[in-house]
Amino acid sequence: MSxxxxxxxxxxxxxxxxxxxxxxxxxxxxxxxxxIHWNERFxxxxxxxxxxxxxxxxxxxxxxxxVDWLGDPGDLLDYGVRFTRPVPVPDPGxxxxxIVATVAVVDPEAGTARIDLTVSTEGTKVLGRAQVLVRL
Amino acid sequence: xxxxxxxxVYPPTAPYAVGREHLRDFAQAVGATHPVHSDVEAARxxxxxxxxxxxxxxVVIAQRAEAQLIEDPAAGIDFSRVVHAEERFTHRRPIVAxxxxxxxxxxxxxxxxGGLAMVTTRCELTDATGSPVASVLSTLAVRGAEA
Numbered sequence: 001m002s003x004x005x006x007x008x009x010x011x012x013x014x015x016x017x018x019x020x021x022x023x024x025x026x027x028x029x030x031x032x033x034x035x036i037h038w039n040e041r042f043x044x045x046x047x048x049x050x051x052x053x054x055x056x057x058x059x060x061x062x063x064x065x066x067v068d069w070l071g072d073p074g075d076l077l078d079y080g081v082r083f084t085r086p087v088p089v090p091d092p093g094x095x096x097x098x099i100v101a102t103v104a105v106v107d108p109e110a111g112t113a114r115i116d117l118t119v120s121t122e123g124t125k126v127l128g129r130a131q132v133l134v135r136l
Numbered sequence: 137x138x139x140x141x142x143x144x145v146y147p148p149t150a151p152y153a154v155g156r157e158h159l160r161d162f163a164q165a166v167g168a169t170h171p172v173h174s175d176v177e178a179a180r181x182x183x184x185x186x187x188x189x190x191x192x193x194x195v196v197i198a199q200r201a202e203a204q205l206i207e208d209p210a211a212g213i214d215f216s217r218v219v220h221a222e223e224r225f226t227h228r229r230p231i232v233a234x235x236x237x238x239x240x241x242x243x244x245x246x247x248x249x250g251g252l253a254m255v256t257t258r259c260e261l262t263d264a265t266g267s268p269v270a271s272v273l274s275t276l277a278v279r280g281a282e283a
Contacts, residue, residue: 016167022165025164025165026165026166028161028165029158029161029162029164029165030162030165030195030196030199031196031199031200032199034215046216055220055223056192056195056220056223057165057166059192059223060162060165060166060168060190060191060192061166061167063190063191063192064166064167064168064169064170064190067168067170067190067191068169068170071170072172072182073170073172073173073188073189073190073191073230074182074183074184074188074229074230076191076227077226077227078224078225078226078227079191079192079224079225079227080222080223080224080225080273081222081223081224082221082222083219083220083221083222083223
């Protein structure tokens with residue numbers, strides 16, 4: 001499938017709420033059972049403000065908007081991020097993560113585009129260089 | 137952190153069997169709702185042999201291979217002092233249920249800076265025919281014992 005896109009075009013936005021139950025589910029599904037993602041006491045003992053989301057949970061969640069836009073996950077060629085800030089997940093309560101996916105580069109000869117993700121919570125960006133290379 | 141680990145290549149892991157229910161559970165855990173991640177008929181209609189893994193599922197396979205380094209006492213990595221700094225997936229094709237994936241772990245770089253050791257590993261995932269499936273790059277920031 002061929003898509004026509006322009007640099008600066010927003011291909012999707014999403015708001016995701018995250019609770020401790022979501023982190024427990026991700027811990028089980030991923031096999032990353034580090035207690036900083038579910039145990040408040042342990043998280044504080046190692047100097048964190050409290051339980052934080054798995055970076056890989058945030059990375060895995062943020063890319064859904066791109067897959068839904070593509071329609072075919074096989075058109076997602078490369079996906080990389082830097083984990084720059086933690087996402088604290090309170091209890092009681094929830095974290096709110098905002099995701100914006102924007103076309104950053106279009107390469108018509110290669111038939112690819114780079115989609116950049118802006119991922120933030122409470123106005124602070126939590127991922128750096130969150131870049132998705134897709135086949136157009 | 138022993139910089140002598142740079143360039144090390146580990147033997148291939150035992151094959152990891154990708155299960156349909158695990159893919160569904162992982163997709164649900166990251167909130168992925170595209171039907172090819174859960175519905176076999178939708179996946180087949182899209183041209184896949186079975187349901188399709190979400191883009192970051194490969195971490196589940198890669199982290200088992202990475203444990204060969206992280207849990208090696210000789211590497212001296214205290215996991216309570218580790219922060220995940222970077223992750224990158226390069227997909228040659230999507231992983232699908234039924235795949236049997238073998239992984240080779242490479243230690244690409246260990247860079248000391250400001251009391252941190254930045255340890256970059258690369259997992260090369262191949263299928264049962266030996267064809268490449270994905271590369272998974274991971275960088276951990278390891279704080280020194282005295283920091």
